[in-house]
Each structure stands twice: as C-alpha cells, then as structure tokens.
Amino acid sequence: MTNQDQVFVVCGAAGSGKTTVASYLQKHFGMHRVITHTTRAPRPGERDGVDYHFEDDTSMGQLHLLESVTYDQAQYGSSMESLEEGWHQGRADVIVLDTKGALTYHQALGDRVTIIFLTVSKLDVLVRRMTGRGDQKEAIRSRLKSREYQRDLHLPHYLEHIAHVIVNDGWTQTAEQLDDLVGKIVSV
Ligand SMILES: Nc1nc2c(ncn2[C@@H]2O[C@H](COP(=O)(O)OP(=O)(O)O)[C@@H](O)[C@H]2O)c(=O)[nH]1
Numbered sequence: 001m002t003n004q005d006q007v008f009v010v011c012g013a014a015g016s017g018k019t020t021v022a023s024y025l026q027k028h029f030g031m032h033r034v035i036t037h038t039t040r041a042p043r044p045g046e047r048d049g050v051d052y053h054f055e056d057d058t059s060m061g062q063l064h065l066l067e068s069v070t071y072d073q074a075q076y077g078s079s080m081e082s083l084e085e086g087w088h089q090g091r092a093d094v095i096v097l098d099t100k101g102a103l104t105y106h107q108a109l110g111d112r113v114t115i116i117f118l119t120v121s122k123l124d125v126l127v128r129r130m131t132g133r134g135d136q137k138e139a140i141r142s143r144l145k146s147r148e149y150q151r152d153l154h155l156p157h158y159l160e161h162i163a164h165v166i167v168n169d170g171w172t173q174t175a176e177q178l179d180d181l182v183g184k185i186v187s188v
C-alpha cells in the first residue's frame with residue numbers, strides 16, 4: 001500500500017484535539033490536509049481556505065460533495081477532488097470529519113481509510129479547551145446542546161472495531177501513539 005492510497009480521518013468531540021492532531025500529521029509526516037466546506041461562521045482567527053472553505057447555503061448547494069452532514073445546525077461537506085489532490089502529490093491525506101462522515105469514508109474507501117477517534121478521560125476538559133482556544137460563549141452553549149456533540153462524545157457503536165481510539169489527555173503520549181500508528185501504515 002502506498003501513501004497515494006491513504007486517508008487518515010480524525011474525529012471526536014469538539015475540543016478533543018482533532019485540528020491539533022491534523023496539523024501534527026501535516027507537519028510531522030508531510031500529509032496533505034483536506035480542507036472541507038462549511039456554512040458555519042468562522043471562529044476568531046479562522047481563515048477561509050485554510051481552516052475551512054466558508055460557504056453560504058447557495059454556494060454549499062452547488063458543490064459536488066463525496067459526503068455531507070448537518071452538525072449543530074450547520075452544513076459540512078468534503079469533495080473527492082480534494083482527496084485526489086493529495087494522492088496526486090504522492091502524499092497521504094488527513095481530514096477532520098464527524099463520526100458519521102468517518103463511517104461514510106470507511107464504507108466508500110475501505111482499507112484506504114484509517115480512522116482516529118479522539119477522546120479525553122474527563123469530559124469537562126473539553127469545554128475548558130473550547131474556551132481556551134477563544135470560542136464565543138454562545139457558540140459553546142449551542143455546541144454542547146447539539147445532538148451531534150452528544151453523539152460524538154463517546155465512540156459510536158458504528159465505529160467500534162474500526163476506529164483507533166486515542167485518549168488525548170497529554171500531548172506527549174498522543175504524539176507517541178500517532179507516530180506508532182502512522183509508522184505502521186504509510187512509508188515516512
Ligand atoms: N462529515 C463531515 N464532517 C465534517 C466536515 N468538516 C468538518 N466536519 C466535522 O464537523 C464537526 C464540527 O466542526 P467544527 O465546527 O469545526 O467544530 P469542532 O468540532 O469544535 O472543531 C466536527 O466533528 C468536524 O470534524 C466534513 O466535510 N464532513
């Protein structure tokens with residue numbers, strides 16, 4: 001199996017460290033970060049084309065997406081073209097998805113997909129991390145109430161025996177587990 005075939009899907013609850021892990025895989029292993037599309041408003045510091053392609057309902061509806069979901073009242077979706085961009089460059093892809101999207105990738109791409117599910121051992125840490133990264137209070141409140149946030153707090157049954165679970169309490173340990181997992185799958 002070559003890097004061209006591979007996509008690492010990072011999922012887990014809000015604040016569990018998905019973006020941090022994706023950036024690490026991008027920097028440390030030269031993976032191609034797939035930028036997905038969303039109708040949610042940018043957070044402080046987020047940039048269009050870097051964190052997300054920020055869309056409105058009309059532009060979102062015109063995209064040709066491999067999959068799309070509703071998460072806390074906003075639309076999110078990813079395209080096959082952006083996955084292929086990485087593979088054409090000979091790089092493995094890394095993408096941040098919700099757990100429903102992770103399942104769709106598993107079903108569509110089979111063993112080309114490695115799913116990493118992030119969690120923490122004490123869930124109150126998640127809110128502290130969201131506050132720490134500058135999320136607005138109202139945005140956090142809405143997120144916590146959403147069905148999708150509640151669903152992705154724990155490994156959903158449909159990802160059991162499929163996802164690699166990493167408890168992201170401390171970064172050193174998380175990085176070690178990522179190095180171990182990635183080393184087994186792609187040539188670095
Ligand atoms: N299925 C799917 N999920 C996505 C996509 N882009 C982002 N997500 C997920 O949507 C959820 C909400 O993302 P975001 O608003 O950035 O909140 P965060 O979880 O606090 O980082 C997260 O679980 C993301 O992983 C996508 O293209 N498809």
Ligand SMILES: Nc1ncnc2c1ncn2[C@@H]1O[C@H](COP(=O)(O)OP(=O)(O)O)[C@@H](O)[C@H]1O
Nearest residue numbers: 014015016017018019020129133168169170171
């Ligand atoms: N192991 C960790 N220890 C402490 N803080 C962390 C750790 N991993 C991530 N963070 C911080 O927690 C916040 C949320 O992480 P982020 O990657 O944005 O989460 P997500 O994308 O899952 O919502 C960020 O400020 C990030 O720097």
